[in-house]
Amino acid sequence: MTDADCLSEALKAISVSTELIEEELQPHLDTMLAALLEKKKDAAVEIAGSGILPTLAQALRSKSCLSCQVALVVAEMAREAAVREPCIEAGLVKVLVPHLSSNNQEMLLNTGRAIGRICFDSSHQQDQLVQSGVIPRLVSIIREYPENEPLVNVCLLALCNLADMDSARDALTDLDVAGILTIQLKRAPDAERRHIILEILGSLGESDESMQKCFGEGSSLVYQDVLSWLQSHNTQLQLSGALAIANFARNDSNCVKMLDLGVVPHILTLLEQHVDEGDVSVQHAGLSALRNLAIPAANKVRMLEDGVTERIKTLLRSDMPPVQFKLLGTLRMMVDGQEEAALALGRDAVLLARVMEWCEAKDHAGVRGEASRLLAALIRHSRSPEVVHAVAKADGVRHLISMATSEHVIMQNEALVALAIASAIDIESVKDPFREAELLPMLKKMLEDPVGAVEVKFSALGLICSLADSNVMKMELHSENMKESLSALTEHSSSKLASQASSILATLNDTS
Template sequence: MAEPEEYSEAVALLENLQLSTTQEDLLPSLDAVLSFLQKFSGEDLDSHTHGFVECGILNELYKNLTQGTGDLQLKVVMVLAELAKSESVRKACVDKGFVPLLLNMLKSTEDITLATQICRALGNICYEHDEGREAIDDENGLPVLLDLMRSHLKNEDPAASRLRLTACGYLLNVTNTNDKMLEKALTEGALDLLEQYVWQHRGDREMCNMALLAIGSFVDTDLCQHKLQSSTLCSTIVSLLDTKLADCYENMILELFISLSEIDDLKDILADTNLSSHLIRIIQSNTGRLDDGSQQTIKMASDLLVLLLTGDKSMEVMFSKGEGLVFVETVKWLESDSAHLQLSAALAIGNFARRDEHCQKLVEQGIVEKLLNVIRAQSNPEGDITLQHAVLSALRNLAIPVSNKSVLLKAGVIDVVLCLMPSETMAVVFKLLGVLRMLIDNQEPAAVQLGKNREFVTRLVEWCDVDEHAGVKGEATRLLASLIKNSHSADVMRNVVKADGIEHLVAMTVSEHVVMQNEALVALTLIVSAVLEDVAMALKQSDLTESITSILQKEETIPEIICNTLKLTKIICSAATPPTNQMIPCSILACAGLLSDMQSTLKEDIATSGIASLTEKLTNHQDDKVKEAASSLLTTIQILTTER
C-alpha cells in the first residue's frame, strides 16, 4: 500500500472530483487528475494510480461515464485510459464493468475523438492482461473493433488518422500472445483488413509500423500461415520498400519476414516479389557504416537472404543460372571485411550448391579458391568457428558431384581443410569429416594420400570414440570405412589397424543404419582379404564373432547385409592357416611375449560359435543369393571343422 505522503495530492484531487456536482465543475477536476497522471510513468505511475484506485476513483469515473454526456464522457475515458496504463489497475477496471460499457459506447458513437479514446482505454485494459481480453471477448468485442476499423479505413478527416493508429494498437493488445483471440480475429478478417491499412496508408509511417506490428503478432499461428499462402499480403508489405519512407519500414519488415521465412511455401511466395533485390540494396547502403544500427540491419537483411535460399524455388530464382543479383553479390561477400557477410556468403553458397548443376557452375567460376582463402584466414586458434562450419558445409556440397571431385582435389582442398584437424568444436569436426568423405569417394589416389597420413588416421580413430556427439562418431567411422574401400591399399589398412580403428568398424556392423552396416562389412571384407594376418588379433578382441552372430540371427536383417556378412565370414574361414610355428607379436599380451596363430584362433571361434547352425538355417532363406552364400559358407565351415 502506498504511504499517505506519496498520494496525498491524489487524495486531494479525488476529493475535489467528488465534490464537483455539475459538468462545468467536473471537467476541470478531471483535467487536473489527467494532468497529474500524465506526469508519471513506470513504477511512479503504478504507485500513484494505486492510490487513486484505493480512494475510489473508479466509482466516480463509472458514475460520470454512465450519467454524463459529450465532453464529460470523453474526459472520463481519457482518465480511465491513463489509469489503465498501470498494470495493477486493469483487473479493477474489468471487475468494475468498464469493458461492456465502453464497447457499447464504441458501437454507438460517431465522434472520432471519443472512439479514439475508447480504443485507447480498452487497448490499455487488455495490454498483457488476459482477463481484459476475456472480458472483451465475452461482449463479442472483436467484431466491433474490426467494423470500426473498416468504417474509417478511407476517412480523410484529420482526426481519423489518430483513430486508425489507436485502433490498430488496440487490435495488437487484444490479440497478442492469446491464441483464442488471434484465431477469432483472423476468422473475422483481421489479416485482410491490416493489408488494406498498409496499402491505403503506406505513406503514414506510424500507421504502417503499427499495422506491421499487429501482423507480426499473427504470424506464428497456423491459421495465419495458411491464409498468407493465398493472400497478397507479402507482396503488399514488400511494396513498402518501394516508397519514400522505405528506410523507416526496413527493420520492421526484416523482422516480420525473418519470422515468415521459416515457412517453406512462403519462401516461394517471397521469391516472386522483388524482396531479394531490396535486401541487396539495404545491405549495400549500410555497408561501411560502423554504427550498431547499420550493422544490425546488415545482419538482419543477410540472415533473411540466407533463410530465403533454403527454399528450392527461391534458391533457383536467386541463382538464375549463376547470373542472379543475389548470387553475384554473395560471392563478393566472401572477400568482405565483414565477418557476418562472409558467413552469409558461405551459407548462401552452401544453399546454392544443393543442386549438382549449380555445384558445377560454382566450381567453374572459381568459388573453391575463395572458400579456401577464408579457411586459411580462419585456421588459427582464434578463428571464427561459425564461419569455419559454414565454409566446410559449402565445400562438402560442392564435392558431391563426381565431376567436381578432381577439381577440388587439384585445388588442394584436403591439405587446406586438414589445418582444422586440431579443432575441438564438434560441429566443425563433423563438417570437416563430411568434406573429406565426399572428396575421396571413388578417388583412389586421394584416399591413399589421406589414409597414409598416420597423424590424421590416429585423430580419425579418436573421433570414432566421441560419444557426446553422435554425428561426429558416425561420420568418423564412415570415413574410416571409406578410406579402406576407396584406397584398396594394404598400407592404409595397416594404418587403420595400428591406430586401433578395427573395433569401430566391427561396432559399425551392427549399426541401426543399414548403409553404415554395409559400409563396415565391405571395409572389413577388404581388410581380411588383404591383411588378415595383421588384423586377426584386432578382430578377435573386437568380438567380431558376436557381431556376425547378432546379424545372422535377426529376422529383420535384409538380404544384402546377410550376404555381405556371410562373405566376410567365409573369407576368414578360407584363409590359409600359417605354419604352426609362426608367432605374432601382441602388445596386449606382453607378459606372454608372443601369441601364436591368431588367424587359426579366429577361425576356431567362428567354427564353435553357433554361426554354423545359423548359416544352415539360412540355406532355406527365401532369397536365392542368401541361400547360395549360406551354402558356400556352410561348406567352408564343415571343411574347417573336419580339418580340426
Template sequence: MDECSATKSTSLETLVIQNISNVKELKSKLSEIIKKGKDYEFDVSSCVKTLIKSNDQEIVFLTVEAISELVKCDEKRRTYSQKEIISPILDILQKEITTENAALIKQCFRALGNLCCDCDSSRKIILECGGVPNIINLMKKYFSAHSQLSMYAFKTLLNFAIGGQEFTNAMVDGGVVEMLQMVVIQELEKEEIDEEAVCALLSLLSLINENDTEILYSDEINAGVLKVLTNTADIDVSELCLDILHAQAEHDSVKTLIAKHGGIQVVCSRIEQLMQKFDHGELDADQSDVEAILKQACDLIVIVLTGDEAMHILYNKGLGEVYISMVKWLEHTNYHLITTGVLAIGNFARQDDYCAQMMDDKIYDKLLDLFDVYVSFGVQMQKEHSVLHPIEPGTITKIQHAILSALRNLTVPVANKRIIAAQGRAAPTLLGALLSVEDHHVAYKLLAAIRMLVDGQESVARLLGRHKSALRCVARWGHAGEYAGAAGEAPRLLAWAVKLLTRGPYWHNIVEVDGCISSLVNMLVASHSLMQNEAILALTLLAIETLKNISPSSEHPEFDYEKSFISQLIKSEIGKHVSILVDTNCAKMPVEVAENLLAFLDITSKKNKLALDYKEAKVTESLKKFAESRQDLSEDLKNCITGVIAAISDNGKD
C-alpha cells in the first residue's frame, strides 16, 4: 500500500469509528484494536482523544487499554504522544482508588509506562501536566493496599526516569525518595519480601543516583538496601543493592553506616558463597554476570575502607572479621579477591600503629612475596609477546600497582623503615623491579615505595647509589614528562638519596649516569615549593662534592666529576630553570627556599661556564626583581643576593 492509499484508509477507518453510534459495536471495535495492538495499521489518535473523555467508563477503560497496546510500536508511540491523550490519563490518576476503578488505574499506568518508553516527548508532556507528583502521591497513599497495582506505577516511573537527569530531578522534587523509603520499610517488615517490587524500587534508586551523583539517601534507605542485600539470594537484586551502596558510599557517613551495620562482613561472606557455588556449578548464571557482581562487591569493600571511621571499625585492633578476611585473600587464587585484599591492607596501613602491628604479623613479607610473583608474571608476559599469557596484562598491572601502594604505606612509620632496611630483602627486590616495569602507573608507585624506604636509611640509599641500571631507570622516568606521576616521583627519589649519599663516594653514579642531574634540574620548576626545595638541596650537596677541585675518584680515575657535573647542568639549561623558578615564584617563594637557592648559586657561580650560563639566562635580572619585590627579606639575605649577582657578573666571561 502506498503512502496516499494508507492515508485514505486511515481517514476512512477514523470516519468509521466516529460514526459508530451503537455502544456495543464501539466496544467491539476497541476490543479489536486491543487484540491487534501494535500491529493495528491505522492511526486513530483523533478518535482516541474523544473516546477517552467518554461518560461510559467501560469505553474509557477500553480506550486506555487500546492506547497501552498501540504504543508498544515505536512509530505509533510518537503519534499518540499528545497532550490531549496523556492529560486525561493523568486526570484519572487523581481519583481515589476503589474496587470499581482499580483495573482502569492499572491500564492508565500501563499506557503511561509504554508512552514513556524511549520517548522524551511523552515524558515532557507528563512534566508539563504535573503528572509526576500525582503518581507518587497515589503510590504513597495506596501502596500497602494495592501493592500489585503499584508495580505498574513503579514501571511507569522507571520508564520515565530512564530519560535522564531532567526527569529524575522532577521525581525527586515530587517526593519519590520519601515514597521509596516508605516502600522499603514496608517491604522489610514482611515475612517474605516481594522481590519484583524491591527490584523495581532499587532500579529507581539506582537511576536517580546515576543522574545525581551527589544525592545522599537517608540512613533508613541505605540501611534498608543493605538489609535487602543480606536477605536476598537473587543475583539481579544483589547487583542493584551493590550498585546503590557503591554510589552512596562516596559519602563518608554511608561508609560508616555500612561498616557499623556489618555490611562488609555480609559482602565478604556473599563473595565467598558466590564463588563456591559457581565453582561447583550451582549457579544459574553466566561467568560474565558472576564476574560483574564480584567486581562490584570488591569495589564496595575498597571504597568503604577509604573512610577513616569505617576503616577503624573494620580493623578492630587487628581482630576484625573483615581485616582477617583481607589477609586471607592475599593467598587466594581469584585475582579480584587478591587485588581487594591488597587494596584493603593498603587502606588499613594509613594508621601508623596498625602498620606496626601488620609488620609484626609479617604482612609486609606476604606482600613482598606476592610482588615477586607478579613481577615474574610481568617479565614472562613481556618475553612471550604474542603468546597468550594465562593472566591478563591489565590484571598483572593492577595487582602490582595495589601491592606497591600497600608496601609504600607500610613503610611510612620510621620503626618499619628500620626493620625493612635491616632485613635487607625489600630494597634489592624493588630496585630490581625497576628494570622490568613498563607501565607508568606501576612505575610511579614503585618509585614512591623506594623513596619511602630510602628515607633516613643510608644502607638503602647506598644500594641505589651503587645500582647504575636502577639509576638509569629512575632517570628515564624522570624525563617521561607525559606521565606526571612517575616523572615527578623519580627526581624526588634522587633528591632524597643524595641527602644520604654525600657522606661517602656513593653519589658518584648519580653524576655519571646520564639524566640524573637533568631530572633534578627539571624539578626546580615543579609546582610545589617542597619539591623545588628538595631539588635545590640535592643540587647544592652535589655541587659541594663535585666542585671541590679534588683529584678524580680512585675507582674511576678517568672520570672528571666536576667537568661532568658542570656540563650536565649547562646541558639541562640550569640558568633558564633558575630564572623561571625565581620569576614565577617571586611573591610566594618561601624564604628558606630562597636561602637554599642562593647557597647553590653562590657555589656554582664561581665557575666561569656556569656563571656565563646564568648571565645569558638573565638570572641576575630575576634576582634583582625578587629582592625589590619582597619586603620580608633580611639584610643578610639581601646582601647574599647582591653577592651572587656580583659573582655572576665577575665570573661570567666569554
C-alpha cells in the first residue's frame, strides 16, 4: 500500500468511526502526521477535506492523552493557507486556546504553533484571540519558560502578529510586558529574534499610554535599555533606540526630562558614526528624535547652547534624500523662534550653498520643499539684513518666489511672509531677483485667483504693502496695474482682506 493509500485509509477510518476511542485513533494520527512531516503533496488539503476536523476538535476538547499529538497535526496542517479557514470553521481555534494553560511545554509549543498559523492572516480571529485573553497567557509562558527557545519564539511571533491591534496594545500595557521583552532581547540568539522583539516594543511605543509606561519618567529599566541601544555597535539596536527616543519625545514633559537626563549627546554621537557610508535608517531616526526633542522652546535654547546645530551640520554632506529631508526639517525646527540660531545658520555660506543644491533636487520634491522652507525660516526668525543679503547672494530668492506658488497653503504663507520681511529690511538685495522671477505678475495673479485661499491673499497683500514702501517697487506696482486687483479685493467677503486691500490702495493712490 502506498503512502497516499495509507493516508486515505486512515482518514476513512476516522470519518466512519462513531466513537472516539484513543487506542484506535492513535495509529491514524501517526499516519497523518507522517504524511504532513514528509511534506506529501496536498496531504493537508486532503485531511481538511475528509470531514475529520470536527473529530480532531472533539479530541482537543476532551483533553485526552492524544491532545498534544492532535495539536501537532493541526499545526502542521495549518502551514497550508488553504486549510486555515476550514480549521476555523471546525472550531479548532476555540478548543486550542484553553491548552495555552497547560503545564506541558510540548503541548504549549504545538498549541501556539497551531493557533499562530491558523490565525496568521485573519484579523477577525486575531481580535477574537485578544478578547479571549490570549495575551496574558502568552506573556506568562515567556515568563515561566524564558529559556525554552522554540516556545519563546512562538509566543513572540504571536505577540508580534497581534501587537498592531489597539486592544492587544492595551493588554500588553497592563501587563508591563516591556521589561520581559528587554530581558529576552539581551538573550536573543540572532537578528531575527531581535527584530521580532523590537517590532513589539515599537508597537507599544505607538500608543500614548503604553509609551508613557515604558518611559516611566526616564527611570524605567526600559528607558535605560534604550539608552544602551543608542550606544550599541549593533545597527538594529541603534535604529530601535533612536526610534524609541523619537516616540518618547511625543510630549513636551518627556522631551524636557530626556534633555535633563542627557540623551542628546548619545544621539549626536550616533549620527556622527553614520555620516559616511552609514545606515540611512539610523540617521533618519536619529534626526527624527532630535527634531521631536527640539519642539519645546526651552529645549531649543539648551540644545543650541550645547552646539547641536553645529554637530548635525556634518550631515550636510549626505547624498541620501531621506537624510537630507530629515536634516532640513530638524534645522528648521531648531531655528523656530530662535533669532540667534537663525542668524548663525543664515550667515553660513557653506550651509546656504548646500541648501541651494537641495532646492533644485530633481528627484525628490520633499527635499526641495524642505530646503525652501528652511530658507524662509532663516529670514523669518532672524529678521536680519545680513541673512537676507546672504540668501540673495546665494540665489535663494527665486526659490522662495517659487515656493510662494506651492500647492500647500502653509508653504505659500511661509514664503510670502519671508519675502515681505526681506523686502522690508533690505529691498536693495532682493529687487533684482524679484524682477527676474517676475514676482509682481505672480502676486497680481494670486490676488485675482477666484479660488485662492484667503490667508494666502492676505500674506500676498502683506508683501505688496512692504513693496509699496519702496519708491522703486512702488513705481513697478503702478506699472503692473496692481491697483486694479486691489480695488477688486475691497469688495471681498472677508472684511479683514478688504480692509487691508483698501489700506494699500490708499497708499498707492497717495503717491500716484
